[in-house]
Amino acid sequence: MTGSGRGERPAEPQTPMADFPREAQLPLPDAPRATPAETRESVRLLLLELAKKHRIVPAPRLEWSGRMRRLLGKAYLDRNLIRLSLWLDDEQARETLRHELAHIGAGRVRQPHGDKWKRWAERLGANPRATSHRAPELAPPPSADRRAAGLQCPGCGLRIVRLRAQRNLYCRACGAKRGKIFLAMRGPLSEVREWAQGE
Numbered sequence: 194m195t196g197s198g199r200g201e202r203p204a205e206p207q208t209p210m211a212d213f214p215r216e217a218q219l220p221l222p223d224a225p226r227a228t229p230a231e232t233r234e235s236v237r238l239l240l241l242e243l244a245k246k247h248r249i250v251p252a253p254r255l256e257w258s259g260r261m262r263r264l265l266g267k268a269y270l271d272r273n274l275i276r277l278s279l280w281l282d283d284e285q286a287r288e289t290l291r292h293e294l295a296h297i298g299a300g301r302v303r304q305p306h307g308d309k310w311k312r313w314a315e316r317l318g319a320n321p322r323a324t325s326h327r328a329p330e331l332a333p334p335p336s337a338d339r340r341a342a343g344l345q346c347p348g349c350g351l352r353i354v355r356l357r358a359q360r361n362l363y364c365r366a367c368g369a370k371r372g373k374i375f376l377a378m379r380g381p382l383s384e385v386r387e388w389a390q391g392e
Contacts (some may be wrong), residue, residue, distance in 0.1 A: 217228055226331045232283045233257060236290050240275070243294055253297050255290075262332040263356070265289040265325055268296035281328035291319035308331040341385040352377070352389040 237255055244252035253273045261267075261278035266289040268275050275293045277286060295313035303311050306323040314321040335356060342358035345351065349368030353374070364372030378388055 197224050202208040215287045227279045228257065228277075228281050228283075228286055228331065232281075232286055236277070236286045239287060240290055240294065243291070247298060247316060249294065249298055251289075253294065261329070262335075265329060266293045270277070270297060270301060273297065278329040278332070280332035282330040285325075285327070285330055287307075288319060289325075292316045295319055322327040335382060337381065337383040339382045340379065342376055343385045343388050344374045345377040346372045346374055348372040352391075353383070354385050356382070 224301060224365040240255055241252055244250070251273065253268075253275045254312065256274060256276045257279045258276050261276070264278060264281060265285060266275065268278040269327060269358040275290065275297065277289055277293070292314060295310055295317050296305065297343075298313040298317070299310040304310070311321040339356065342355045344355055344358060344362065345366055346364035348364060348371040351364055351366075358376055362374040363369045364374060378385060380388075
């Protein structure tokens with residue numbers, strides 16, 4: 194018997210997935226869909242092609258993260274690494290790779306999405322904007338009982354639902370002084386969503 198001895202069942206021998214028929218390896222209908230292997234390989238080849246074409250030497254390493262459910266990707270300059278969300282569709286994966294490669298190409302700069310980065314983004318074929326308006330397309334939705342924060346603008350009454358509440362946010366329409374967002378409530382995601390839709 195393995196484990197902590199707290200009533201756990203003995204570990205069953207694990208059979209490698211390669212021993213199962215192809216149908217058994219496909220995700221279940223309710224399971225979240227990850228970026229297909231073909232897309233991951235084509236993105237890896239795109240990275241190598243772009244790095245060679247634009248003389249980014251050595252080419253950054255590429256990793257895929259299943260933990261990045263809201264973030265599309267991240268460039269780590271000190272490690273020469275690009276990490277992409279495992280939940281991107283083909284279009285998002287290619288665009289995010291170009292975006293993050295522009296960070297590697299621009300190097301250490303005072304403004305991460307400044308003029309130097311924008312020139313690199315355009316050169317690599319990326320949309321030269323700092324953020325995307327879409328979360329990873331294939332990411333599983335957060336569970337309804339997950340804790341969330343309800344934020345509100347005192348100026349216009351705008352209500353926002355966030356899984357992580359940041360400080361020093363303000364409403365663009367009201368401005369930094371009149372529209373400083375405050376934490377109005379915390380609770381299960383389903384309750385915070387109901388609150389945000391109005392009383």
